[in-house]
Amino acid sequence: MVTLDKIYHASHVLKEIIRPTELIKAPKICPDCNLYIKTENLQVTGSFKVRGAYYKISQLSDEEKKKGVIACSAGNHAQGVALAAAKNGIKAKICIPDGAPISKVEATKSYGAEVCLVKGVYDDAYEKAVSLVEETGATFIHPFDDEMVIAGQGSIGLEIIEQLPKVDAVIVPIGGGGLISGVGFALKSLDPDIKIYGVQAEGAASMVKSIKDDEIETLEDVHTIADGIAVKTPGVNTFEICRKYVDDIVTVSDDEISTAILELIEREKMIAEGAGATSVAAAMFNKLPIKGKNVVCLVSGGNIDVTILSRVINRGLQKAGRLAELVVELTDKPGQLLGVSEIISSYGANVVSLEHNRSDERLDINDCVLRISIETRNQEHLDEIKDALVNGGFKIK
Template sequence: MDKSIVTLQNILEARERLKGVSRFTPLEPSEAFSKMTGANVFLKLENLQKTGSFKLRGAYNKVAALAKEAARGVVAASAGNHAQGVAFASSQAGIPATIVMPEGAPITKVERTKAYGAEVVLSGQGYDDAFRKAQEVQQEKGAVFVHAFDDPLVIAGQGTIGLEILEELPDLDAVVVPIGGGGLIAGVACAIKEQRPGVQIIGVQAADAPSMLEAWKIGKVQELKSAQTIADGIAVRRPGDLTFEMVRRYVDQIVTVDDEEIARAILMLLESSKLMVEGAGAVGIAALLHKKCDLSGKKVAVILSGGNIDVNVMSMIIERGLIKAGRYLRFKTILTDRPGSLQKLLSNLAQSGANVISIVHDRIKPNVPLKQAEVEISLETRNAEHIAQIVESLGKMGYELDILR
C-alpha cells in the first residue's frame, strides 16, 4: 500500500481481511436522542465490537497484513482500546505483542490487554508519553510498530465502519465521528465521501485535547502542551500527519465538547438507551445534545466508538449527574443523642417522599458535642424543586443542614 494515501479500494480490501473477525455492529435508530436533538439519529454501536472498541478493525488489518514481517512480534502505544485490538490480533496471529500504556490508563483496559496475552508496560502520563516509550521498546526488540492511528492499514481498517453505515443507511445526510489522533475519522470519511460526496463529515474532539482542531486552524500539525480529559481514548497531544491530510481532504467541520458535556452524554446514553459508552465514544452525542453542529431534520449517524469505561469513573459520573438533575441529596446534621431522634428525622423524610439510600450515624466524632450525634444521609429525590422542599421543611423543624456535594 502507498504509505502517502488511503483509498476506497484499500478499505474494501480491509473489509475482506476482517470478515469473520470484526462484528458488523448495529446501526440503531434512537427515538430518544432524535427527540432531544431534532435530528433523525442513528447510533453506530462500536461499543459492542469485539474488545469493546472500533480499534480492533485497524489493528487486525495491520497485523494480518504483516505476515512474516512480524515474526519477532509487534509493539504499540495506546491509552487502552488500540492496546486490546493489537493484543487480540497478535494472539490470533500467534505472535508476541508488547503494549506501552500510560501510567494512569484505566485498570479495566490494562487487565483486558493482558488477558489477550500481551505484555503491558506502563509509562508516562498520557498517550504521547507512552508513544515515545513504545518507540524505544520497538528498537530494543526489533519488532514491528503498530501505530494507533497514523498508519494506512490501520486507517483502512477503521474505514470499514463507513462502509457498514452506507450499506445500512444509504440516504444519510451526516456522520458524527470522535477524533483523537484521527485514524477513525480519516478512514470513515474516505469510505463515505468517495461514494457519497454530499454527506457531511463532522468530527468531535474534547475541548481540553483539541489537537486536530488546532492543526486544522493553522494548517499544520503541532503538539499541544497538554491533553487532559475524561475521554482518555482521544486524549492525544499530536494528531497524525497522514490523518491530518485526510481530514483536510474529507472532513467538513470539527467541533469540541467539554468534560461536563461528555459526562452528561455518557449518563444519558446509559439511562435513555441502556448503552455503556466511554468518554471518547460519547462525544458525538454530546455535540448533538449541546447544539455544537446544526443537524436539525437531518438523518445522522453517530459513531459510539467504544464502551471500555472504568467502573469508578462511571460511578462518579452517575452520582454527579444525579446531583445536577436534583435526583440525589446528601447532607449532614446534628441530632440529640437520645432514643427516637433518628426515627423522628427519618419519619419526616418519609413524609416528604424522599427515598433513603444510606445513613451514617456517628456519636463519637471528636468535634461532635457530648450527648449529640452527627448523621449523614443520602437521599434519592425527584428533582431540584423536591430538594428545595425537603431542605425548607427540615429547616422549619429546627434541623441545621450541611449540604454535601
C-alpha cells in the same frame, strides 16, 4: 495513501475477525433528529480499534511477522493489537500509560501480549514504543497515523452507509484522528453530501486547535475522563484527511460526557466509555446543526473502568439536575429542619443524605448550616425546590 479500494479490501479481510455492529435507532436521546447509534462499543474487544490493528497486522510480510509487533495505547488499541497478534501467531509488546484503566491493561494481557507500563500519558508511551522498535526491529503498529489502520477503521463507514443509505450526518469521536479519517474518507468518497462531524473532549482538543491554526499543534497536557481520546498531538496523515473531509469539530465537557454515558445506560441499556460517549454528548447538547436530519452517533468503545462508573453516573446525575447538594443556612431553633424537610417532601424529591452543622466558626452564634443531598426529576424540578425554600424564608448558599 488511503484509498477506497483499501477500505473495501480491509472490510473483506476483517470479516473473519470482527462483528458487523448494529445500527440502533435511539429516538429518546435527541428528539429533534432521527438519531442512530453505531454500536462499536459492542465490537470484539469492546472497541473499534481491532479493525485497524487487525488489518495492519494481516498485511505484514512473513519476515515482519517473525520479528513481532510493538504498539502504544491508552487501552483499546492495545487490546486490538493483542488480539490481532494472537490470531496471526506473532508476539506483541504494548506500551500503555500507567494511568490507563486497570481493566484495559488486564484485558490486553489476557490476549497474550506483553505489557509495558509507562509513566505519563499516551505520548509518553509512544516515545517508549518507538525506542523499543529501534532496539528490536519489530514493526510498530501506530494507533491512528497509518494508512492501513485508517483503512481498517474506514470499514465502519461502509457498514453505516449500507445500514442507513439516507444518512445525513455522522458524528465521530476524535483522539489522534484515525477513526474519523477512515470513516470520513469512506463516506465522503461514496457520498460527498454526507456531513462528517468530529468531537473532542475540552481537556484534550488537539485536533480542534490544529485545524483552527492550520498546522499540527501539541498540547502541553491533557485532562479528561475520556482517556481513549486523550491525545496531545494529532497524526500527520489524520490531520490532512480531517482538513479535507471533516466538516466541523466541536468539544464537549466531562460533565456533558458523563451525562451522555448515563443517558445511554438509562435509555438504551448500553455501556459506553468516555471517549465513545462524546458523539452522543455532542448531539444531546446541541453542538451541531442536526435538527431534522438522519444522524449516526458512532459510539466507539465500551471499555469503561467499572471502578469509576459510579462516579461518572453521579456526575451525569448532577449535570442533569437529578442529584444535588443544597447548603441551607438556618437559625438554630426548633422546627427549622422540619420546615426544610416538609418543603422538599411536598415537591416529591427524595433525601439521600444530610449533615447538620452548628460549629462552623464562620457562622453567627445563633446560626447553623444544613447540607442536604436530594434526588430530583430534572433541573426544572430542582429549581422549583430552591425557589420554594427561598420563599419559605430559608437562605441557600
